Amino acid sequence: MSPDESAALSFSDGTDLSSSDNSAFTIALIGNPNCGKTSLFNQLTGARQRTGNMAGVTVTSREGNCEWRGVEFHFIDLPGVYSLSNSRVEEKVARDYLIDSPPDLILNVLDASNLARNLALTTQLMEQGLPVVLALNMLDELEKQGHSVALGSLSESLGLPVLASDGRSKKYLPELLEQLLVVCRTEQCAEQGLHIEYEPHLEQAISELEALGIVRWMAVRWLESSGENDFNFDANQLSAAQSALALLGSRHDEDPAEMVAQGRYGYIHGLLHKSSSEHRDQSSADHWLDSIALNRWLGIPVFLGLLWLMFEATFTLGGYPADWIDTSVSWVGEQVASLMPESLLKSLLVDGLIAGVGGVLVFLPNVVLLFLFIALLEQSGYMARAAFLTDNLMSKVGLHGKAFVPLVMGFGCNVPAIMSARTIEEPRARLITILINPFMSCSARLPVYVLLAGIFFAEQAGTVLFALYMLGILVAFGVAAVLARTIPEQHDETFIMELPPWRMPSIRSLLLHVWDKAGDFLRKIGGVILVGSVLIWLLQSFPQNGTPWLEQLGHFVAPLFAPMGFGWQETVALLSGFIAKEVIAASLVVVYQTGMSDMAGLQAAMGESLAPASGLALMVFTLLYMPCLATIATIQRETGSWRWVGVSILMGLVLAWIGAWIVFNLASIWI
Template identity: 40%
Template sequence: MTTVALLGNPNTGKTTLFNELTDKYAYVGNWTGVTVEKKMGKIKHSEIEVVDLPGVYSLSPITKDEAVVTNYLLTNRPDLVLNVTNASQLKRNLLLSIEVLEFGAPVIIALNMIDDLKRTGHYYDFDTLTEQLGCQVKATNARNKEGLDDLRTALLQGPQPTGKKLQLTYPFMIEQAIRQASQQLVSDFDLTADFARWLTIQFINQNKSIRAYAKHMQLTPLMSQAAYYDAQKFDDQIFQTRLTFIEQTLNQASENIASTSHIQMTAKIDKWITHPLLGLPVFVGIFFLMFKLSFDWVGTPMSDLLDGFLSGPVSTTASHLLTAAGAIPILRSLVVNGLIAGVGGVLVFIPQIFVLFACISLLEDSGYMARAALVTDRIMQMIGLNGKAFIPLIIGFGCNVTGIMAARTIEQPKERLITTLISPFMSCSARLPIYSLFVAAFFPRNQALIVLSIYFLGIAVALGMAKIYQILFNVKDSSVFIVELPQYHLPRLDIIWRGTWDKGKGFIKKAGTIIFAGTVLIWLLSSFGTSGLVSDIDNSFAAMLGKGLLPLFAPLGITTWQVISALFTGILAKEVISSSMMVMFHTANQTGLIAMMARYFTPLSAYATLVFILLYVPCFATIGTIKSETGSTKWALYSVVSSLAIAYGLALIIYQVGSLFI
C-alpha cells in the first residue's frame, strides 16, 4: 500500500487538508497541540494511505508531539511526503521543508491558504520554486476546496521527476564532516546515501531524537564526533545556510499582484482584540455572549421542548406499551423511572451543549482562538506559565481528557505536570447538564452570568494552584510560547457543523453507554436495600450512603441525601449526576426535578453546590489520563485528594460566609 506522510507547521491548514483529501473529519483548531497523535485515512476512491502527523516547526523535537514526527521518519519510509505550508509565511515554513527534502523521500509541497497570500499583494512563480526546491509545488486553499483536485491527482500519480534533488551546500568544514560520516554509515551500516546524509546533518544539528537513535543503533561514526560538532557550533551555521537559501529562493520567485486591504483589516481588528488592556474584557464578553446563546436565548428554550417530548409522549407511550405487554412492575419502573427518566434527563441538555460547541467552533474557524491564547499569555506569565499552557485549559472546556493530552506540547516537564494537575479544574461540557438544572431552578434571570462565573471560577482556581505549584516545584525554566495569528476568515457552516458534531457526539455516546450504565446502577441502589427490593427509597442502599455522609455535607448547604448519592455517581461521569437525581427524586421531567430541588436548596446553597461539582473529584477517564500522561499513580491519587479538598473548602467558605449576609 502506498503511504503519504502529511506534515507541516502548526496553523497551516494541514488537518483541514487531511479531512478534505480523505473524507475523514479530524479535530481542527488554530493553535499548536491539537493534533497530538498521528491520524490515518485513505484518499477518496484509492488505496493510498495518508498519515496525518502533528504540526511541528522543526524535526528537532522539543515536545512529545514533535518527537512523533521524527520517530516516524526514523522507523518508516513513506512513499511520498506531503509538506503543507502557509503560503503567506513561507520564509519560516520552508525551514521545515528543507529538513524534509533532505530526508530523501519524494516530496510535494502544498502552498496552502493561497488566498491569504494573494491578499498580501504577493504571489510566487511556481516554476522557480519547483526548480529551486527540487520537488512539485501545488497551490491550495483547503477551506474553500481550491486546488484540491490538482493536488489529489498529483498524489494519485505519485512522485514525478522535477530535475535535481535539493542538496544544500553547507560551509566547507560542515560539508567535510557530513561527507566523512555519511560515507562510513553507508559502508559500515548499509544505509542509503540520502538517509545517511540526512542522519548526519540532523545529528550535527543537535537533534535529540537522532542522537538517541544513533546511540541506540551504535552509529560510531556519529557518536565519536559529537563533542567536535558541538564545539564548532555547526548548528548555527546550518541554520544560517538554510535561511540564506530560503531568502534567495523567495526573492527569485516573488511577484507583486495586488493591494493589502485584508491584511490591514486584520491588523485593525487585532488592535482592539489583542490590546493589552481591552483584550481581556473582549475575551470575557465573547464568552458571556456564548453562554447567553446557550442558556438564555437558544439552548434552554430548545431543551424545554425536548424535555416535554421525552417526559410526555415518550414516557407515557413506553409505560402503556409495557403495561399492554404484561411487563412486571419492577421492569416498568426500570424502563420508565430509570432509563427514560435518567438518560432522558441528560439528553434534554443536548441543545445547550451543541449551541455552546457551535460557538466554540465558530471562534476557532474565524481565527479568534489564537488571539485568546495571546491575550491570556499575559495572565499566565504572572503565575510563571505562558499562553501555551492556557491552550490545554481552553481545550478542557470540551473535555478534560483531551485538554490534559494537549499538555504534551509543553516543553518543560514541570510546566507540563502543573498544567496536567490544574486541567481538571476547567469546567468540561459534562458538567453543563447539572449547571442547567440549578440555574433554571434558582437563577432563571441570570443563567448565563451564573454559568460564566462558574467557568471563570474554575480558571481562577486553576491559575491560583498553578502559582502554588510553581513555588512548590521551584520552577525556573519556562517554555517558549510561539503562536501564529492567522488572518480572520468568514466561518464556513460545514466546518462549524463538523466541529460541533465532533465535540458533541461524545456526549451522545456517553448517554448510550456510561450514563445508561450509571442510571441502571443508581436505580438498583435506590430500589434495593439490606432487605432486598424496597418500596420506600429511604430504606435503599443509596439512602444509606447519602444519609451516612449527610453531616459532612450539611455545612455546604446540602441537606438531602439524594444529592450526595448523585455526587458519587458523578465520579463515573459528571453527566450521570443529573440522571441520578432524576431517578432518586422519582421525577419524570426537568420541571418536576426543579420543583423538588426548590424544597432543599436556597440560591446560596445551590451556588455552593455548583462550586463543589465544578472542582471535586475528576471523572474516571480524567484520572486515568493523568496517570498515563504523568506515568505515576501517585499524581492521579493526588489529583483526586487535592481536588476534593479544594472543592470542599471553597464551597464551605462560599456558603458559610454568604450565610452571614443573608
C-alpha cells in the same frame, strides 16, 4: 550522484566548475524543528554519516560527507532551532558553533508552508553576516494549501540564493549541490550583514552599544535575550548594555524580544508581500478587528464579554429545544407507565431509564450550542487572538504558551485535552497543564449547571454559568502558580504563536463539528449515563421494605457536606459523579422524582428542599471536585504515576470543599 549528471551543467558567469580539484567545504544545515532538515541531510549524505555530540553537551548532531564533481562537502546537521537568542540548550549549541567555528556555508532549510516563522531564523543568520543559501522544503504542502512562492523574487529581495528542495526525494539535489558549489567557490553571499531597522528606542540602545565597539548583530542579540546571551563583553560594555536595557524596560511594556520580533516580522512581511501569494496586506476590516481584539485595554473586556454572551446564549437559546425534548421524554414516560402493569421492570424503565437518561438528554441543545460557539471562536481566528491576550498572564503563573490549546479543549472533555498536553515537551509545564485541566469545566458538567442555575437563578443563569467557568479558570491558574513554585523546571521551551487571518467560518464545517459532538454526547448517554441511572435507581429501590440503600449511604456521608447545606440526595448525586459528571444530573432526577412528570416537577422539588446558597455551592463543588474515572485513568497514563493521580484527586476534593463552603457562606449573606 553520477559525474555524468553534472557534466551537462554550465554557468552563466563562466566559472569552470567541471574540473576536479581537492578542495573541501564545510556546510552546516540549520532550520526550525520539523522543517525537513534532517531528511534533506539524509538525502545529501546517504549512508556516509556519523552521529556524535556537540562539544561539551549531550545534544546530538550528525555529520556526513558528499562528493560532488570532485569537491568534498562535509555536512553538519545542527539541532532544530527557532532562534539563536534563547536559552534553550539546542539554541546555545547552534549559536556557539556558528560563532566559534563558522562553516564555509550555511544551508538554511525552511518549511515553505510556514515561511514567515522559518524566515525569522534566516534574518538572524543574515544579521550575523554568515554566508547562507536557502533551501525551501515542503513546497508541495504550500501548493496543497492553494498558495505559491516566487523563489526568484524571494532570492532577489534577500540577496541570497533560494532553491527548492525535497527531503523525500533526490528531485532537486543536483541543482542544490551545484548552487552550493558555486557559492562556496565564488563566495557569492559572504558577509551579507542584513540591517533591519528596529523601533527608535531600540535603535538608540543598539547605537549606544555599537559606539562601544560591539558589533550590531551582537548588540541586537544581547538586547533580544535581555542579557542572557554571553558575548564576553568587557566591564564597560556590560555596564552600558545593562543601562541601555534598563532604559528600554522603563520606556516600554513589551520586552526587547517582542520589539525585535516586531522588527523582524515587519521585514519578513514586506519580503513575502512581494513573493508569496499567502502574504497579502490585511484588509481594513481585518485590521480594525485586530485593533479591537488585541487592544491592550479593550482586548480582555471584549474577550470576557464574548464569553458571557456565549453562556447566556447557551442557556437562553438552548432552553427552547430543551423544553421540547423534556415534553417528549415526559410523554414517553407517561405512555410506558400507562401501558405496563406494576412491576419491577416498569419501575426500571420509567423511574430509572427514562427519568435518568431523559433528565440528561434534555440538556443536549445546551451542550451542542456551547460547542457551536467554541467552534465559531476557533474557526473565525478569534481563539488564537485570545491565546495571545492571555499568554502574558499564563507565563506569569508558570504556564507554557502551548498550554492554551489543552486548556480550551478541556471545556469540551478533559480526556483528549490532557492527552493533547503531549505537545508540551518541557516536563514541568506538561505536568502542570495536565494537573490543572480538570478545573477547566468540561461539557459533562454543563447539564448540572444548567439544571441548578435554571432552578435557583433562572433570571441570571447565563451570568452564573459564566462566573462558574471563570472560577474554574482562576482556580486552575492559582494551582498552576503554586505548582510552578514547587516543581523544578528542567529546561526552557520555545513557543512561537502565529495569528491566523480572520476567516468567515464555514457553515458545513461548523455543522459537521456540532454533529460530531452531539454524537459523542448521545453515545455517552447510551453508555455510562444509562448505567449510572440504572445503578442509582437500583440502590434507590432496594430494599423494598425499609430505608433504601441509597438513602442509607447518603445519610452516612451527608455530615461531610452538611456545612454547605447539602441533603443526602445531593451527597449521593456527587458520589455518582465520580463515574461521569453528567450522572450527577441523572442522579438528581432519579432521587428527587416525586411523581412529577417533567423537569418542572424536579425543579419544584429541589427548589423546596435546597436553599439557593446551597444550590450555588453544589455547582461550585461539581466544578472543582475530583476528576471523573476516565480523566483519572488518562492522568495516570500520561504522567505514568499514581502519585500525581492522588495529588489531583486530593487537590480537587479539598479545593471543592473549601470553595463550596466559602461560596455557601457568602451567598447565604447576600441571597
